[in-house]
Amino acid sequence: MDGEPKRAHIVTFGCQMNESDSELMAGLLEGMGYECTDALDRADVILLNTCCVRETAENKVWGLLGRLKKLKHDRPDLIIGVSGCMPQQAGVPADIKRRFPHVDLVLGTHNRHELPDMITRIRSQRVRVHEVWEAAETLPEGLPVRRQGGIRAWVPVIHGCNNFCTYCIVPFVRGRERSRRPESVVEEVRALVKQGYREVTLLGQNVNSYGKDLGNGVDFANLLYLLNEIEGLWRVRYMTSHPRDFNDRLIEAVAACEKVCENFHLPAQAGSNQVLRRMNRGYTREYYLDTVHSIRAKISEAGLSTDLMVGFPGETEDDFAQTLDLVRQVRYDQAFTFVYNPRRGTPAAGMPEQVPDAVKSQRIQELIALQKEISLENNRLSEGSVLEVLVEGTAEDKPGVLTGRCRTNKQVAFPGSEERIGRLVRVAIDKAHLAFLSGHED
Numbered sequence: 524m525d526g527e528p529k530r531a532h533i534v535t536f537g538c539q540m541n542e543s544d545s546e547l548m549a550g551l552l553e554g555m556g557y558e559c560t561d562a563l564d565r566a567d568v569i570l571l572n573t574c575c576v577r578e579t580a581e582n583k584v585w586g587l588l589g590r591l592k593k594l595k596h597d598r599p600d601l602i603i604g605v606s607g608c609m610p611q612q613a614g615v616p617a618d619i620k621r622r623f624p625h626v627d628l629v630l631g632t633h634n635r636h637e638l639p640d641m642i643t644r645i646r647s648q649r650v651r652v653h654e655v656w657e658a659a660e661t662l663p664e665g666l667p668v669r670r671q672g673g674i675r676a677w678v679p680v681i682h683g684c685n686n687f688c689t690y691c692i693v694p695f696v697r698g699r700e701r702s703r704r705p706e707s708v709v710e711e712v713r714a715l716v717k718q719g720y721r722e723v724t725l726l727g728q729n730v731n732s733y734g735k736d737l738g739n740g741v742d743f744a745n746l747l748y749l750l751n752e753i754e755g756l757w758r759v760r761y762m763t764s765h766p767r768d769f770n771d772r773l774i775e776a777v778a779a780c781e782k783v784c785e786n787f788h789l790p791a792q793a794g795s796n797q798v799l800r801r802m803n804r805g806y807t808r809e810y811y812l813d814t815v816h817s818i819r820a821k822i823s824e825a826g827l828s829t830d831l832m833v834g835f836p837g838e839t840e841d842d843f844a845q846t847l848d849l850v851r852q853v854r855y856d857q858a859f860t861f862v863y864n865p866r867r868g869t870p871a872a873g874m875p876e877q878v879p880d881a882v883k884s885q886r887i888q889e890l891i892a893l894q895k896e897i898s899l900e901n902n903r904l905s906e907g908s909v910l911e912v913l914v915e916g917t918a919e920d921k922p923g924v925l926t927g928r929c930r931t932n933k934q935v936a937f938p939g940s941e942e943r944i945g946r947l948v949r950v951a952i953d954k955a956h957l958a959f960l961s962g963h964e965d
């Protein structure tokens with residue numbers, strides 16, 4: 524109805540980079556006068572910001588698009604859009620056009636900033652607008668961002684990926700590495716601190732490549748030193764580090780910069796050299812273990828997390844046993860575990876010896892069970908200690924209980940009043956649980 528504000532609803536799938544893109548597109552929509560709403564059925568624009576890293580992520584999108592057909596039928600003025608990684612795959616925009624004619628808008632990762640212009644065209648010309656750029660040299664700076672929460676913020680520092688791990692679709696849908704200029708990152712973080720944000724997480728598929736394309740001598744360690752100088756900022760995190768490009772300069776920077784948290788997310792993927800080679804990961808098991816050793820030698824309290832995959836083509840029982848053994852040796856605090864899923868157009872999808880589903884399923888269960896044991900044992904080591912927690916909010920289901928994270932990124936819960944939200948609080952840990960620690964204010 525004229526005069527009433529229009530509403531937009533964004534559904535985000537996939538990784539933090541997509542979360543961050545959704546915040547940007549929400550900012551662009553607000554700039555057009557839209558209010559963001561949690562109620563999908565009351566929205567005038569519904570945007571699905573998609574992921575294609577595994578088939579399960581894609582299926583969720585296809586299912587939701589099917590269900591939205593009726594909503595569009597009842598309200599023809601509703602704009603339904605698909606953005607993100609899925610439309611960057613060859614054939615997907617055509618599939619959407621054919622199977623889901625109620626989708627008005629399709630855009631990709633490289634032209635997300637075109638969203639306002641595309642919506643204006645749809646409204647004024649009553650047409651469908653499907654436009655996906657194949658690549659973008661640079662991404663525009665200074666666009667409005669509507670962020671979730673007021674304490675922690677995502678800040679992308681490098682877009683794209685040059686690594687081409689043989690199982691992974693990301694380099695195909697996100698393009699080549701493009702670093703943001705350090706001045707732009709610093710300016711954005713300064714502005715965030717002025718708005719009250721206290722923690723930033725720097726995002727990139729491989730943050731260790733940061734700066735290589737800039738040609739100004741600034742690397743990721745330099746960026747950390749620059750951000751560490753920002754007054755009013757309390758914590759800096761980053762993800763993800765590729766083990767191959769991880770170096771001592773970065774460990775030294777983390778040790779030297781008091782704002783940079785001692786948490787290392789270092790995806791191993793597999794413990795067998797044979798599998799690592801066929802994955803094109805560019806490091807060996809021995810190199811990986813050396814890196815872990817160097818981190819722990821310099822920063823004894825370091826937290827370590829990882830991504831692991833089971834069922835890569837040709838993975839034998841012995842290969843899998845080596846992944847279990849790596850987990851036992853490193854003793855990660857947390858591991859994100861995945862079953863290999865063939866992605867069209869990636870080299871691994873065409874490799875012989877695809878592992879049967881039943882074997883994959885048995886291996887992932889074994890891996891998860893082992894990691895759970897280790898996570899709980901590691902968490903128990905914190906019992907009796909005092910941790911610095913940045914309080915983010917209240918527990919959803921427990922009134923009077925606050926939650927936040929310690930420097931090594933473990934979730935901590937403790938009783939307290941809401942005026943503690945947004946503060947750094949020292950919490951004495953009483954009890955370890957599998958996914959969090961509980962305690963009381965020291």
Ligand code: SAM
Nearest residue numbers: 690691728763790830831832861862863864866
């Ligand atoms: N850039 C990060 C890195 O190199 O570790 C990870 C990005 S990817 C979005 C996150 C994780 O998804 C990967 O670490 C990998 O374990 C998993 N992944 C990627 N492609 C996959 C596939 N085809 N099947 C199963 N898991 C996959």
Ligand code: SF4
Nearest residue numbers: 684686687688691693
């Ligand atoms: Fe994918 Fe490998 Fe790039 Fe990570 S480094 S996004 S796993 S290709």
Ligand code: F3S
Nearest residue numbers: 537538574575576608
């Ligand atoms: Fe998915 Fe794209 Fe991220 S494929 S994991 S949303 S970069």
